[in-house]
Amino acid sequence: MKLGVCVPYRNRETHLHEFVPKVGKYLKEQGIDFQMYFCHQVDNKLFNRGATKNIAAKHAFEEGCDYIVWHDIDMIPVEGGGADYSYPKDAPRHIATKISQMDWQLKYHEYFGGAVLFTKEQVEATNGYSNDYWDWGMEDDDLFWRCHKEGLTSDSYLIGFKQKFLRFNGINSHAKIPIPKKFNNASHTISVLVRAQQIYEKNPIFLIGDNNRRYVEYPIICIPGFDYSLSFNNSRAIALTYWNNFDEHNYMWVKRYENQWSWITATFDQDERLSHLYLNGTEVDSKGGYGSPSPYKWNGRLKSYDEDFLWLGHTPNEYSLHNKSTHFKGDIAQIHVWDRNLNEDEVEKLHLQLPENGLLISKNFNQDKIENSNIEIIEEDIKIPNSILPYRVEGKMRCLFHEDEGIVGGQFKKGETTARNERRYVLEMQQGKINHKQDGIKQLKYTLVGEEKLTPWAKMLNIEL
Numbered sequence: 001m002k003l004g005v006c007v008p009y010r011n012r013e014t015h016l017h018e019f020v021p022k023v024g025k026y027l028k029e030q031g032i033d034f035q036m037y038f039c040h041q042v043d044n045k046l047f048n049r050g051a052t053k054n055i056a057a058k059h060a061f062e063e064g065c066d067y068i069v070w071h072d073i074d075m076i077p078v079e080g081g082g083a084d085y086s087y088p089k090d091a092p093r094h095i096a097t098k099i100s101q102m103d104w105q106l107k108y109h110e111y112f113g114g115a116v117l118f119t120k121e122q123v124e125a126t127n128g129y130s131n132d133y134w135d136w137g138m139e140d141d142d143l144f145w146r147c148h149k150e151g152l153t154s155d156s157y158l159i160g161f162k163q164k165f166l167r168f169n170g171i172n173s174h175a176k177i178p179i180p181k182k183f184n185n186a187s188h189t190i191s192v193l194v195r196a197q198q199i200y201e202k203n204p205i206f207l208i209g210d211n212n213r214r215y216v217e218y219p220i221i222c223i224p225g226f227d228y229s230l231s232f233n234n235s236r237a238i239a240l241t242y243w244n245n246f247d248e249h250n251y252m253w254v255k256r257y258e259n260q261w262s263w264i265t266a267t268f269d270q271d272e273r274l275s276h277l278y279l280n281g282t283e284v285d286s287k288g289g290y291g292s293p294s295p296y297k298w299n300g301r302l303k304s305y306d307e308d309f310l311w312l313g314h315t316p317n318e319y320s321l322h323n324k325s326t327h328f329k330g331d332i333a334q335i336h337v338w339d340r341n342l343n344e345d346e347v348e349k350l351h352l353q354l355p356e357n358g359l360l361i362s363k364n365f366n367q368d369k370i371e372n373s374n375i376e377i378i379e380e381d382i383k384i385p386n387s388i389l390p391y392r393v394e395g396k397m398r399c400l401f402h403e404d405e406g407i408v409g410g411q412f413k414k415g416e417t418t419a420r421n422e423r424r425y426v427l428e429m430q431q432g433k434i435n436h437k438q439d440g441i442k443q444l445k446y447t448l449v450g451e452e453k454l455t456p457w458a459k460m461l462n463i464e465l
Helices: 013-029 049-062 120-126 139-149 344-348 416-429
Strands: 002-009 033-041 067-071 075-077 115-119 157-169 174-178 188-196 216-223 228-233 237-243 249-255 261-269 274-279 309-312 329-338 359-364 371-373 376-385 396-399 447-455 458-464
Touching: 002 013, 002 049, 013 033, 013 075, 013 447, 033 049, 033 447, 049 067, 049 120, 049 139, 049 458, 067 120, 115 120, 120 139, 139 416, 188 216, 188 228, 216 329, 237 261, 237 274, 249 274, 261 376, 274 344, 309 329
Parallel strands: 002 033, 002 067, 033 458
Antiparallel strands: 067 115, 075 396, 157 329, 157 376, 174 309, 174 371, 188 261, 188 329, 216 228, 216 309, 228 237, 237 249, 261 274, 329 359, 447 458
């Protein structure tokens, strides 16, 4: 099996002189037969990393390579660091998982850049990269989503079962559940099985590149006043908000796409003053933009409320103190509250067994009636997916120095060009408005200006788009 190392290139001569010998040495020591292809965009247009990667891959396959690695020129595999460049038989494989620039952590949860291995068949299935991301950002995310659409990501399910649930319309649906006793100022646990939807026609998705952006909360379950709630928001996250007796606001969140059943659990330990947030029985991890730190420590005591009801789908107040609030759109299947903080093992197994000790509220809408307004009762099969992730093999990469081109001070350094890429990916690609079969390696338009032989096993392709 021969590997084509496909690298987009422009104005990185120092990196080129380090990449060629060091990556070449690493691959030879692994016994990999390889050829390197550097695709150099020599025109005056904005740099197009996706198109240059596609061009390099096209030449690699035409010259007999069996598989490729799309590789950033500033990523150097660390000797003994586990980066495996062998043939990825079953699915595309991401190997840049521990990066020196990120303290040897994953860059972010769905990160699919740095170095990714594809077979020829996998490239054909995904149609490679989009050719329409110019300047910095999002082409790697787009490739990841193509893999997801083609069933080439690590999608797994926690459990599946038939269930009745409440459907909230996002306009005027809401419900109330009586609270048998006050629980929110002491140790307790709250858990909900929910599937959220965005309300695009009212509130656009929160985008980094939108200078007028603001968070909008869709309350899943709350105590009136919005001072204590689990909610979905337009940044595509499920958020927990609560207050202490010093009127300090505490906030936790976990990233979650719309239209996915999610088992969200929050535990509160008043003695230790710690809250934990879980998605599908697994505690939230703050690494890589997946969620907030958990556990989270608060000061004083939890704030006390005198309300007799938990509200579902809406808060009686139109606005919270921090974010605009509107009606929740989506489905709620189960709600449970305990007057103690469940331990980690109990939370992990909630989908299999509900602990009876301390159980205050248990609403499973297969059996339970509820005081509601404008709610539809639905019954169907429920599947609870875990997070969508690439297939990965842990590999350490040393990141060569270059100026930061990403997010600086909460904004894209490249400004409108990256903001445009973000809109294309989030609002078009992820929403199914782009047919990836019509934008990719099969639709390339370019001119090969010339080739340069760098070494017996590396060449430069000079191209214009």
